[in-house]
Amino acid sequence: MKIGLVSISDRASTGVYQDQGIPALQDWLAAALTSPWHVETRLIADEQPLIEQTLIELADRHHCDLILTTGGTGPARRDVTPEATLAVATKEMPGFGEQMRQISLQFVPTAILSRQVAVIRETADHAALILNLPGQPKAIKETLEGLKDADGKQKVSGIFAAIPYCIDLIGGPYIETNEAVCKAFRPKSAIKPA
Secondary structure: OEEEEEEEOHHHHOOOOOOOHHHHHHHHHHHHEOOOOEEEEEEEOOOHHHHHHHHHHHHHHOOOOEEEEEOOOOOOOOOOHHHHHHHOOOEEOHHHHHHHHHHHOOOOHHHHHOOOOEEEEEOOOOEEEEEEEOOOHHHHHHHHHEEEOOOOOEEEEOHHHHHHHHHHHOOOOOOOEOOOOOOOOOOHHHOOOO
16 A cells, blocks of 8 residues: 655745654554555645645656655635545545544543544546644544553544545555544455455
């Protein structure tokens, strides 16, 4: 599987501070995925044309199956990641954004200010799932993995549980996960024998 990781930040892209989004995503994916994967990373400014161009490049030229963005999803004037993501989409997947906000609301009332979206970008021979994630490493982990109780039992499903089956449905590779981190959900008919 090929994964694109895009951190969108004016200050991190100019070296004012160290980007934390891409390292957090890489660490989480390394723990969660048992299938082989390769990553393409980009650290860019909050500029809508640049974000659109980056998403198109990762989806169409690099054939990423999954593209995860971090940053630029709030209400500030410079936050244009959702607009750029929707501009390159062929289908919107609203359930992902709804679930991310639902998870974050367990921690902060300001989660309702987040405008994360998820879309599919299709070309004649390829499709990619593109998701806007929060900017903070703790929130990235929570939204991907979900919430567990003190005994490790899943209380609220994270969004990654649905990603492998979504990738199946758009023609991507079969993704398997480390169930201790995140159990991928598929209907029985879609599960490949071990």
